[in-house]
Each structure stands twice: as C-alpha cells, then as structure tokens.
Amino acid sequence: MTRYRLRWSLAALLAIALGTGCASTEKGPPPEGRVILQTGGTEAETSPPTILPGPVLHRPALLVAGYEPGRQADWIEGKRNGDLMEGARGGLMAGMGFAQMMPMFVSAWPLAAGLIGGMTLMGMLGVQFDNSTLARLDPQDRALLAEAAIRVQPNQVLQETAADRLARRLGRPPIVVVWQPTLGADTAGTDPLADARDRGADSVMNVIVERFGLAHGNEEDTYGIFVRVRAQLVEPKEGRLRYERIVDYGPGHPVAGLPTPRAHLFEFLALDEARAFRVELREMLMRVAILLAEDPALPLGPP
Numbered sequence: 001m002t003r004y005r006l007r008w009s010l011a012a013l014l015a016i017a018l019g020t021g022c023a024s025t026e027k028g029p030p031p032e033g034r035v036i037l038q039t040g041g042t043e044a045e046t047s048p049p050t051i052l053p054g055p056v057l058h059r060p061a062l063l064v065a066g067y068e069p070g071r072q073a074d075w076i077e078g079k080r081n082g083d084l085m086e087g088a089r090g091g092l093m094a095g096m097g098f099a100q101m102m103p104m105f106v107s108a109w110p111l112a113a114g115l116i117g118g119m120t121l122m123g124m125l126g127v128q129f130d131n132s133t134l135a136r137l138d139p140q141d142r143a144l145l146a147e148a149a150i151r152v153q154p155n156q157v158l159q160e161t162a163a164d165r166l167a168r169r170l171g172r173p174p175i176v177v178v179w180q181p182t183l184g185a186d187t188a189g190t191d192p193l194a195d196a197r198d199r200g201a202d203s204v205m206n207v208i209v210e211r212f213g214l215a216h217g218n219e220e221d222t223y224g225i226f227v228r229v230r231a232q233l234v235e236p237k238e239g240r241l242r243y244e245r246i247v248d249y250g251p252g253h254p255v256a257g258l259p260t261p262r263a264h265l266f267e268f269l270a271l272d273e274a275r276a277f278r279v280e281l282r283e284m285l286m287r288v289a290i291l292l293a294e295d296p297a298l299p300l301g302p303p
Helices: 002-018 084-101 103-107 109-128 139-151 154-170 192-198 266-293
Strands: 035-040 060-065 073-075 175-179 203-216 222-235 240-249
Touching: 035 139, 035 222, 060 154, 060 192, 073 139, 139 203, 139 266, 154 203, 154 266, 175 192, 192 203, 203 266, 222 266, 240 266
Parallel strands: 060 175, 060 203
Antiparallel strands: 035 073, 035 203, 203 222, 222 240
16 A cells, blocks of 8 residues: 555656646856846847948948937846746656665655655755846946946947048048937937938948847856947938848857957956946947948948
8 A cells, every 4th residue: 555655646746747847957157148237128139231232332421319318227137947846846856766766665655755745845945045146246246337337328439430430441531410319300300311311421321239238258157248239321312221230249149350259257347336347348339330330241432
C-alpha cells in the first residue's frame, strides 16, 4: 500500500508541475544588449535601408527642431529566471531525483513526500526572492543616470555633427530649416518640406535620435550606452523618400565602420554626476552622425 501511496503523491505533484510548462533553471549574466534604462519609444526591429534610384541631389536642407522636448527615462525591471510555478516544477523534479536515488523512501512514503514537498517550496522561494538587476544597483547612481538621460539633448549633438560633415561632403553648408513639430498647422515652421522648397532646396534630410539608454554589456555587472538613430532624405516637391536608414549601436549591436561599443561598471557611468555617461553618449552620437552623413549610398554630392 505504501508503494501505491508514494506513486500517487509523486504523480499528483508531477501533474501540477507539468501543467505550468517547462521550467527555466539556468542562471547567469543577462544577455548582452538587454535594456535596463531607456528614453524614447519602444524597441522595434531594424528594417533594411531604403535606397531608391534617382539623380544625385546637390542642395539639401537639414531639419533642426526649434527646441528639444523633455524626455522620460524609464528603468526596465530585469526578467526573473522563472515564475512561481516554474520554480515549483524545478524543485519538484529535484526532489523526485533525490527520492529515486534513495530506495529507502519507497518504504517510508511520508518522508519521501515531505522531501519532495520541501524541495518544491524551496524552488518557489528561490524564484520569489530572486533579485532583479535594478535591485542590485545603487539608488543614488540610478537617480544620477536617469537625470542625465533626461537633461541631455542628443538631437542637437547629432544634427550639429551631421551639418558639419554634410558641408564637407557638399563643399558648402546645407540649408538649415527650423521645424516646430508641436505647434499648430498654421504656425510658421510646421511644414518643413514647404519651407525647404521656398529656400531652393532639392532635398530634405532629417536625422533624429529615436531612443537611447543603457544595456547590459558582455560581462556580468557591466553596462554600455546604446542609441537608435534614423536618417531620412526626401525630395520636397513630391515628398518622395529617397533614402532611409536606421542605426542601432551599442552593446550587442556593433556597427560596421564604428568602434566596438564599450561597457563599464555602473558606478563608473554614474561618477561625477554621470559625466562618463554624458561624454560617451555624445561621442557615440557624433560617430553615428558622421557615418550617416558620409554614407556612400546617400544620394548627395557637390554641384
């Protein structure tokens, strides 16, 4: 009778665990590139560059926002290694393994059931109290980095660098069109294509930071800055898109022609009111701006 009771107890516990799906018991550093701090839109897949045939354009206008609106910096909680039921299943399987290795439990089913139940509970508690990434980071350092991400003006750095490199490529500076995207439709500066046409531009280029923040590096407890930049070139007469490219650059996202993204200890990035964060973000944006402005596929050239 005791054998049947043991088998019934094990079967019942196993049925509960199997109903939760497969467990994830692997632990280790988070994958490189997983985001912990983000400003801007949600992550999306990077599409291939869009390059349409047509004549080389010689007199581009570069869009510059009249002001850069404030951003929100969001800390993203790291995923746990499993939910409670996954932890229960992992503990159950471990308990069953012990029971099978020790035949004496077959004749003492209450002890076997107790061992398996205890291991199941330990598995659940192990998941419940698994520390997230953010829980291990100093709150003051987090506050400094979030404030730096909110206050920095990444589009200004990006557009100033792009204007300089386009001037070198064209032999003269591009036309600067100030855009006021948040104002009413009847306000001057809200139709950049019309403004560019009125000033004699044969194309309009827009380079903008869509998102940036911090992501895990390739080693445990290291973090690096990531940026996503979109560049577009449009013919203003018909609004035809001639060129579009998105650049994701940061941990886990190297870009050909750019240095390997760096990763640092969290404390280093937050040091001196997040100076290292601000300096490195600026350098990364300048590299991306140069890459885009000098892209051979960009249909721009001197007269």
